[in-house]
Amino acid sequence: MNAVPRFSLGRLFATPGAIQALTSSDIQTALSRHLQGDWGELTSEDIEANNDALQDGSRLLSAYSGENGIRFWVITEWDRSVTTVLLPSEY
Structure with missing residues (x-):
């Protein structure tokens, strides 16, 4: 069973x-x-x-590691118009 989304991702970029x-x-x-x-x-x-940002509309940042151990980020902008997947070195 899928959980209910907590916000909109907007346009997706990597x-x-x-x-x-x-x-x-x-x-x-x-x-x-x-x-x-x-x-x-x-x-x-x-x-x-991040939990506060769900209420006040700030930017959201998550950090994960890929199957190969490479760390990466997912950032959703404050207005929820864009979400980007990127490596920390690309920020």
Whole structure:
């Protein structure tokens, strides 16, 4: 059973580095988790900031690791118009 999305992802983008380093399964799983408020590998402070952002409309950031161990981020902009998958080095 799928959980109810907690916000809109808007338009989806992935950077060239993320496309090269990650599998489509890595990206799809991360987007699903992000959409459901599973922020991945963040500190408790960052998790709290995301939970607050659901109420106040700030940017959302999640961090995950791909099957190959490469760490990557998913960022949804404050207005929920765009979500980007990227490597930290591409920020």
